[in-house]
Amino acid sequence: MSVRTAIAASRRRIVLPRPHGPAQRWSLHAPTVPRAVLVVEVRRETEDAVTLVLHPEDGRPIPFRAGQYLTHCFEIDGQAQRRAYSISSAEGQPLACTIKALPDGRVSQHVLRAVRPGTRYSVIGPTGDFVLPDDTRAPLVLLAGGSGITPVISLAETALARDPQRAVRLVYVNRDPARAIFAERLRQLAARHPALQLVQHASAGGRPDAAQLRALLQPSAAAEHYLCGPQGLMDAAEAALRAAGVPAARIHRERFIPAPRPQPRPTTPQPITFTRSGRSVEQQPGESILDAGLRAGIALEYSCTVGGCGHCKVRVLDGTPLLNEPNCLSEAERNAGWTLACSACATGPLTIDA
């Protein structure tokens, strides 16, 4: 045995290294039971945006990946309301989510007005696959539009914390960059990390067109591209990237689903048959297909519960459910008979393939 081999053998590894904490795979199928959280800090980011720093009430960490979101469950005026808001802190930092209030947003206005340090509510998740790539050296091109910066700042900070030399280009499109969320935090991040190219773009004169986006993003076939913002901006950016030769696999989009618009629900019990489980259930008023199935002990898959992730997708074999809009189902999925168990309810007898 050589001296080197002998030294290697005598060096005893006791505990295995886990530099990034729990593996990403566990959070792809997100935890599905609400966890109680305490708001320990409320940071006012702009006139209409706040960051909530959250502490799990049970004291155990909520492991998350940069770019993921939580489903926040509030009770407002006696009614349960759920919304998905992105995590805005970097991996390894205290859990924080940033919420921009919409003028007529029932939940976001409640957060802005009523949530204070000491407020208790619950969250489900984290959920989402808008996360950093496995290749820890690939250059990153990040596009954030408005409040789309919330998961993007988490991606940028996490990537640079892991490797300060990593090439990161962050393009931030806002009507008024001076009043943008995280304006100061981003400036400080860029000052600390020369490898970060921070590009602010004012869109007061209108959304950037394909040529402008190409110039702003400076796409590269070797880089991973992340897009988060209004649908139109992401569509235009994706088209510009594809035209510049970026493979589809290197373009990642966060699907922002606007708040659901609930429709009048049935006021009497409705029968649902789950064919594969061989069970029939009476859906009670106010319940979704998911609620009714879970109450009956049927092992249905689900995650965000607000129609944003598609995890609870089930096929309707007979009957027409009422589905809250908007949601993440594509036209092709609707035509093929799929619905979302979390956001749909039976209005008459319904048969589900589950």
Place this chain on the structure above:
Amino acid sequence: MSATTTMDRMLDGLPQKAQNRIYGVLDNLRVMSSVGNARVAASMAPSVMRGLVLGKGRTGDAVAMRAHHAAHFDLTYQNEFPQMYELYRRAVAGQWNGERDLDWSIAVDPDNPDTAVMPLDYPPFAGLAEKGIRLNAKEKLRFANDLASWTLSQFMHGEQGALYAAAQVTESVAWLDGKFYGATQVMDEGRHLEVFYRYLDTKLQKVYAVNDNLFVILDDLLTDGRWDVKFLGMQIMVEGLALGAFGTMYNFTREPLLKQLLKYVIQDEARHVHYGVLALRDHITRQLSPAEVREREDWAYEVALLMRNRFLSHEIYYEWFEGRLSLKDWDEIVMNAPSMAAFRHLMFLRLIPNLEYIGLMSERIKAHYAKAGLTSFLGGKNATQLSADDLLRDISAYKPEGLAA
């Protein structure tokens, strides 16, 4: 004056690190020299070299274990084994889903004594105190949690070995029904690896390296080319060890997620042992020569002792007590702990009757087991006579002596 005493005196004057180094080397030599059968010693030597001397299990990111078996490709599909087919059907029906059937939302709080992963009556605190090491309440809790992580980490490494061994066994077995069954076992072992790793990664958040002695056993059976030795090693010995270890943990833990997880795993393991027993009985009793049977008997005996005597949490020793206690004292404390007695009891309760049933318990080897105090288990129920429910009932019923109720 015994040789041990002379050695103890020689070691006495040396610094503790040097004492441990010499004790470790001698201990490794003892493993090899204790093997009476030269063929068994020769077949195990490369794995002992890789595991104990070169420390292959604790350096680098991975280790290549070269397999030497042949895949048995069936050309006529005529080789039937109806009992195995029955087991296969049961295995298919009994598949569970580690994501759906376990409640991962349960928040595991290692500091809550009501739901302790490893309650304080498990670790060998009395033995440590006798050697002058007294831990305060906070240290005891942390130690118990580390011991839980260590134990579950070894379960996880064992499951990784079982995954590859099950795949190899599926390749090499001649019965088509064995191949059907083997495929379900591969799935089972993959799922066990998944749930143990997930528990460690997300709940305890601490994972220990593979223990050297466990590495030797896994390396040995994964690299041995003989299908029946692989079967014997995996289905009877390692699964038998697993049943003892899982059963002990199942009895001790008060944490509901882990309890549920172990219950599912134990039910699968019971089926795995049953399969091994079915496959080996005919082969050993009718097809092997007396010399070949003798070699398998000796091999099983050595592996049984290796597992009984050497699953001693050395990683925990190095993390907690190196410099405060000699490795030799630590081994003595662990070997004499009531929780270790519980583990040995549950392990041999099932192992001995199974070895007897498959024909590896001649009068010659019985004398060796008698010397090791293990013949009280002879005549017990073997895997073909036990359901998973019987097994769980036996495990729950066993209360080790010397432990608080």
